Amino acid sequence: MKLGSLPRVRLANLPTPTQDMPNLSKKLGGPHIWIKRDDLTGVAFGGNKARKLEYLMGDAIAKKADMIITGAGFHSNWCTQTAAAARRLGLDIVLVKKGPRDNWEPAEWDGNHLLHELMGAEIKVVRPEKFNGAIEAEMDTRRKAGRIPYFIPIGGSVPLGAAGYVNAMLETFNQSSELGVDFDYLIHGTGSGGTQAGLVMGARALNTGTKIIGAAVDWKTKEEQQADVNRIIRDSHDVLGLEVEIPFSDIVVYNEYVGGGYGFISKEKAEAVKVLAETEGILIDPVYTATAMACLIDLCRKKKFKKSDNVLFLHSGGAVALFPYREPLKAYTKGKQFPWTIPDWSPQAT
Ligand SMILES: Cc1ncc(COP(=O)(O)O)c(C=O)c1O
Structure with missing residues (x-):
């Protein structure tokens, strides 16, 4: 290997x-x-995601990405560690999260969601059936805006x-x-x-x-x-x-x-x-x-x-x-x- x-x-x-x-x-x-x-x-x-992110972020940097787009469940640990790694490397971060309704907001910020918000991730919440489409739309919009987004699938x-x-x-x-x-x-x-x-x-x-x-x-x-x-x-x-x-x-x-x-x-x-x-x-x-x-x-x-x-x-x-x-x-x-x-x-x- x-x-x-x-x-x-x-x-x-x-x-x-x-x-x-x-x-x-x-x-x-x-x-x-x-x-x-x-x-x-x-x-x-x-x-566990820190180990995966060493190689994934290495690839993103090698490809000159200026932002990371990923997603997962609403309280995802993956999203937390990816947002933290992105911030440490000076990259923007977009999180597409699966929720009970599109644009769902919790009554209180807690657990991983609180951490996503504190790190200033751009958060989109969608129903699971719209998840893949929402990620593609994010990639498309950012590319059209002249950005270099790097997509990482759920969990890396x-x-x-x-x-x-x-x-x-x-x-x-x-x-x-x-x-x-x-x-x-x-x-x-x-x-x-x-x-x-x-x-x-x-x-x-x-x-x-x-x-x-x-x-x-x-x-x-x-x-x-x-x-x-x-x-x-x-x-x-x-x-x-x-x-x-x-x-x-x-x-x-x-x-x-x-x-x-x-x-x-x-x-x-x-x-x-x-x-x-x-x-x-x-x-x-x-x-x-x-x-x-x-x-x-x-x-x-x-x-x-x-x-x-x-x-x-x-x-x-x-x-x-x-x-x-x-x-x-x-x-x-x-x-x-x-x-x-x-x-x-x-x-x-x-
Ligand atoms: C705490 C924790 N343990 C284990 C896993 C599972 O790892 P994998 O997605 O690589 O199967 C995850 C995935 O999000 C996790 O957050």
Whole structure:
């Protein structure tokens, strides 16, 4: 793979720590559990997107872009980290966000939306069915105005973004030799699939033997999620010069922890947030990392791992999203019914 010759801008605080979680391991009574702290990458409040953005922004700068256009869900971590990276590089930023109605405005600014506004992103909110058209219209208008916009798809999940997670696997491999431990499994939340694609390619290229488990955060079938990851891997043969063949069976997805769907919090996700906070003092987000932790807890309870296994949990960031979920988290903590299940910003909240 030719990672070294790709244009790259340094944005993330790397390497991120890989730490032992003795209290969680004891509580779950199964394997030895570790955590990779990609919530500490920096770039706004940190998260997995910082690694992807190093290559994507490198490409944007190489192409002389003067603004970035991207989009995703209303409370997207991706949008937050992209806006922060754009600002740091002196670029304008346009965010097209999916909402319950066109031009929807929340009653209060909270979580990631507050951060998008603070960074002065130009924000357009549209219904999901108008999303692609709205992005194209933005690109068109800006080009006609003499600007050089650079478009990045949702989550930066293209080969250049995945390169950031090939690198993360290399970093983890080096740390595993420093720590004197081989990781049998790595568990993370998978959405647009770039993180998983990079991890799977990295593990195979380095022959680490680590099984990469993606806990799907969206209501896709397992096959759809695997196909999304596989598409990025296939495209990486050209873009990243990937020469190793990656068997489809390397793309392992569990989709039973989504609960009500993307952005919906379930009791299992609330439990995951509380368990990690109470055992290790580490805060995860209710959408992505809580889904992955709910998966890890359940697999431990079902005795999927051997006691001698080393399982690495990837903290991919996003904990600012805890705040918009204050009500269900309070209800869970006090042992009451959840007050709501559909967040008001969800396109399903119509
Ligand atoms: C905190 C967090 N974890 C995991 C993911 C999933 O990463 P990917 O989109 O590369 O599958 C995201 C995506 O937005 C995220 O924000």
